Each structure stands twice: as C-alpha cells, then as structure tokens.
Amino acid sequence: MPKEIAFASVTSEIGTLKRLLVHSPDSGLGKVVPSKAQDWLFEDIVHLDTIRRKEYDYYTKILLYFLDPEKIRGKLQQIDAPSANRNFYKPGHKDFFRSDKVIELQWLLEEILEDHEIRIKLLASVCAIEGCSHKKQEELNQYSPVDLAKIFISGTATDKSLLFPPIPNFIFTRDIGITINSHILLNKPAKKARTREALLMRYIFFHHPLFADLRENIIELPDTHQHFLLPKEGDDKKVTLEGGDVMVVSKDHVLIGVSERTSLEAAHQAVHALFEQNVVKKVSIVKIPKKRDYMHIDTVFTQVKRNVWVMLGHFSKKSIKKEDADIVQRILEGKKSENKIQVIQFRKKDLENPVYFDNLEDLLNDISRNDLGCDEKVRFIYSGNNEFPFDAREQWTDSCNVLALKEGVVLGYDRNDKTSTAFEKAGFAVVPVKELLEKLENGEITTDDIKDTMILMPSAELSRARGGFHCMSMPLLREPLSEK
Numbered sequence: 001m002p003k004e005i006a007f008a009s010v011t012s013e014i015g016t017l018k019r020l021l022v023h024s025p026d027s028g029l030g031k032v033v034p035s036k037a038q039d040w041l042f043e044d045i046v047h048l049d050t051i052r053r054k055e056y057d058y059y060t061k062i063l064l065y066f067l068d069p070e071k072i073r074g075k076l077q078q079i080d081a082p083s084a085n086r087n088f089y090k091p092g093h094k095d096f097f098r099s100d101k102v103i104e105l106q107w108l109l110e111e112i113l114e115d116h117e118i119r120i121k122l123l124a125s126v127c128a129i130e131g132c133s134h135k136k137q138e139e140l141n142q143y144s145p146v147d148l149a150k151i152f153i154s155g156t157a158t159d160k161s162l163l164f165p166p167i168p169n170f171i172f173t174r175d176i177g178i179t180i181n182s183h184i185l186l187n188k189p190a191k192k193a194r195t196r197e198a199l200l201m202r203y204i205f206f207h208h209p210l211f212a213d214l215r216e217n218i219i220e221l222p223d224t225h226q227h228f229l230l231p232k233e234g235d236d237k238k239v240t241l242e243g244g245d246v247m248v249v250s251k252d253h254v255l256i257g258v259s260e261r262t263s264l265e266a267a268h269q270a271v272h273a274l275f276e277q278n279v280v281k282k283v284s285i286v287k288i289p290k291k292r293d294y295m296h297i298d299t300v301f302t303q304v305k306r307n308v309w310v311m312l313g314h315f316s317k318k319s320i321k322k323e324d325a326d327i328v329q330r331i332l333e334g335k336k337s338e339n340k341i342q343v344i345q346f347r348k349k350d351l352e353n354p355v356y357f358d359n360l361e362d363l364l365n366d367i368s369r370n371d372l373g374c375d376e377k378v379r380f381i382y383s384g385n386n387e388f389p390f391d392a393r394e395q396w397t398d399s400c401n402v403l404a405l406k407e408g409v410v411l412g413y414d415r416n417d418k419t420s421t422a423f424e425k426a427g428f429a430v431v432p433v434k435e436l437l438e439k440l441e442n443g444e445i446t447t448d449d450i451k452d453t454m455i456l457m458p459s460a461e462l463s464r465a466r467g468g469f470h471c472m473s474m475p476l477l478r479e480p481l482s483e484k
C-alpha cells in the first residue's frame with residue numbers, strides 16, 4: 001500500500017520542496033507612494049508590470065516545474081503568448097494555474113470568502129482594523145468572493161478607488177507562519193504595515209479545508225499580561241514574531257532569531273510552546289543586532305546543502321579581512337555588543353544548562369555535523385565573496401536569503417555578482433533561470449539532472465521590496481532528508 005503522504009511537514013531547510021504558500025505581486029504593490037514606502041517597509045517604489053512579468057513570473061514557472069510540472073511542461077509558449085494576457089498567473093481568472101503544490105494565498109482567501117459566516121466575520125475584522133465606516137462595510141459585502149479577496153489584499157476596489165492601504169509585504173509569505181514538523185506556528189507581526197496579513201492568514205489557517213487536519217496543531221503565542229501598557233514598538237517585552245526568524249534545521253531542532261522583528265519575549269514563549277507540545281527537542285535562540293539591514297535571521301544566513309551555508313562574513317569568527325589594514329580597530333569593533341551575534345541553545349531534557357555559541361559558524365557547523373550527520377567538511381559561502389564593500393551591498397539585496405528547491409539547488413538574485421562568484425568557487429553551477437527553463441522546456445534536461453546549482457533570478461524591482469526567495473516562500477511540505 002502506498003504510504004500516505006502528509007499535507008504539511010517540514011523537518012529541514014533543504015529537503016526537496018513539495019508544497020508551499022506564495023503570493024504573487026498584486027496591484028497594491030503598484031500603489032506604494034514614495035512618502036509611505038518606508039512605513040510600508042519597502043525601500044523604494046516598484047514598477048508593477050516589470051516586477052510581475054519580468055521577475056516574479058519566472059519564480060512561478062520554476063516553482064511549478066519543480067513541484068507541479070503537469071501544470072506547465074510543454075505549455076510555456078501558450079502560457080506566455082501575448083494573447084494569453086498573463087491570465088495563467090492571475091488568481092481569480094479562469095485560466096489561473098490553481099496548484100495545490102504551489103499554493104497562492106489569494107486563491108485560498110477567495111475560497112473561504114464563499115462561506116457566508118466567515119465572510120461576515122472577516123469583513124468586520126478588516127473594516128475594524130482599517131477604520132471603515134458602517135456604510136463602507138455594507139458596500140463591501142456586495143462584492144463577489146473573488147473581488148473581495150482582491151480588495152482585502154490590494155486595498156483597491158474594482159472601480160480602482162483606494163479604500164485602505166495595500167499590504168505589499170504579503171508576497172513575503174515566509175513571515176506569516178512557520179511549518180515546524182506537522183505544526184504551524186502563527187506569527188505576530190512587529191510592524192503595523194503587516195497586521196492585516198496576519199489577520200487574513202489566521203482566517204485561512206483556521207477555516208480553509210486544506211488545513212482541516214492541522215487545526216489542532218496550530219500554535220498561537222499569547223500576549224504578555226497587560227501588553228497594551230507597554231510603551232513602544234520594538235519593546236522586548238512585547239510578543240512579536242515573524243517567520244523570517246524561524247528556521248527548522250532538523251526534525252528536532254529549530255532556530256529562532258531575536259531581531260528587529262522578533263522579541264525576546266516571543267522567543268521565550270516559543271521555546272516553552274515547542275517543548276510543551278513535543279514539537280522539537282532543541283531550540284537555539286540567535287540574537288542579531290536590531291537593525292533594518294538585518295531584520296530577520298534569514299537575511300544573514302540560509303542553508304544550501306547539509307554541509308554548505310551562505311552567510312554574511314560580518315558574523316564570522318574570522319571577520320578580520322585582508323583589506324582591513326587596521327586590525328586593532330577591527331577587533332575592537334567586533335567586540336562591540338551591537339555588532340555581535342549570540343546563540344543560546346536550549347535542550348528540552350536539560351533546560352537549565354543551555355549551550356552557548358559566540359559566532360554563527362560554530363552553530364552552523366554543529367547543526368551540519370551533529371543534527372544532520374555530515375562527515376564532509378562544512379563550508380561557508382560568504383556574501384559578496386567576503387570582500388568589502390560587496391559583502392554589505394549584496395547582503396542588503398538578499399545574497400544570504402536563498403531558497404532551496406532541493407538539497408544543493410537554490411534560487412537567488414542575479415544582481416549579487418560577487419556572491420555568485422563565491423558559489424562558483426565553491427563548486428556550484430550558476431545558471432540564469434531563463435536558460436534553465438528553455439532547457440527544461442525543450443527536453444534537453446529534467447529537474448532531476450539539476451544538481452549543485454544556484455539559479456539566478458531577475459531582481460532589479462523585487463530587491464527594492466527588501467526580501468529574497470527565502471522570504472517569498474512558506475514551505476508546507478519538504479521531503480525528509482535521508483538518514484546519513
């Protein structure tokens with residue numbers, strides 16, 4: 001009898017990706033104005049048609065090729081013909097790809113809005129947080145589920161009038177929830193601009209039939225007592241947690257970043273929740289400087305293979321570089337607490353005696369060897385090839401934020417040239433996505449032939465939104481890594 005495959009289970013960062021949640025850039029991204037860009041957590045305004053057609057659509061294609069090839073193989077010419085008007089990529093359109101492997105959130109939202117009761121509740125909640133009048137709420141109730149889902153996400157009505165702000169960061173699905181084994185940990189966004197995303201997700205996870213079997217396994221972190229009396233955003237006593245700060249590195253071990261977005265209190269609560277519900281045996285708290293540049297831990301490192309990681313050299317124990325003439329100054333700088341990373345690892349069986357690491361490589365090395373059973377040498381690929389100023393420049397444009405489609409095959413931005421060189425030096429093929437898709441489509445290669453490869457994705461517009469492909473994915477299912 002075939003073994004039943006779970007709908008959701010993630011036990012590593014690199015096992016073959018089988019199912020994920022995504023959201024493609026909606027019209028709300030085209031409504032960001034310069035004066036609001038920073039409040040809405042974008043670094044600039046983006047060009048909507050370019051970000052969709054010339055950038056994100058390639059992401060959709062490569063994901064479908066790896067996860068749901070029937071939807072796409074041999075059909076690319078037809079899908080991308082000018083007369084098809086990109087309808088394949090548009091949730092709500094009858095030609096939309098509707099994949100249950102590469103799952104678009106707008107589609108799930110449309111579906112839950114078909115239920116009258118859910119629709120009324122969610123509408124009231126959205127109107128409450130966005131301060132809509134009663135009359136507006138009644139008007140919104142007249143829309144079809146497809147249109148209402150679009151409005152909830154883009155903030156724009158079908159007559160193009162702006163009703164409330166867009167939620168342009170909804171494309172960064174990583175941040176809205178985390179699959180840890182067969183549990184889902186919900187986020188608590190630190191920034192106001194991301195509040196509506198969290199609300200929509202809560203409704204989707206609790207009401208969409210896809211998640212029916214998981215409902216008992218959804219973990220929500222409670223607020224601290226009298227949290228509403230706490231003074232300001234960013235207070236460490238507030239409970240805020242975003243998915244970019246959580247990494248499931250093995251079935252027993254989760255990393256939780258304490259950062260600009262995830263508070264110490266949230267990390268504290270998450271450790272208890274994960275241990276009490278027997279989700280994992282080990283949680284490492286990774287404290288990074290609270291800085292816009294770093295935002296979440298996945299902006300400073302991600303995993304490529306069992307024994308290969310990409311990271312920012314700044315957090316390396318060997319962060320003294322050749323080109324820095326003044327070694328004394330560099331060492332003193334490195335000792336400043338605001339520049340340092342601290343790791344505290346809690347083990348369920350011996351909570352009182354945590355293990356400490358004072359640099360990132362030691363932690364990652366320990367994961368590769370002890371959690372993943374690697375015998376080979378653990379290797380680090382550094383942002384910008386660890387050369388100043390390319391290390392910082394390329395980290396800013398997400399060189400460290402790659403998404404593994406399977407072990408050793410990752411998606412990254414094409415603009416991070418020095419990091420690509422570093423990947424090549426480490427023995428990886430570096431291939432532009434267009435080239436790869438052509439070869440896949442004309443049958444020259446199959447996805448199984450692709451090994452140890454960095455797939456370069458177009459990124460001029462996407463990178464202005466300040467997230468890479470790790471951020472643009474919420475994995476639901478990955479194949480378990482084979483035992484070593």
Ligand SMILES: NC(=[NH2+])NCCC[C@H](N)C(=O)O
Nearest residue numbers: 041172244296465466467471
């Ligand atoms: N997991 C991540 N690193 N997500 C990046 C999110 C980027 C988004 N503009 C924000 O500032 O919230």
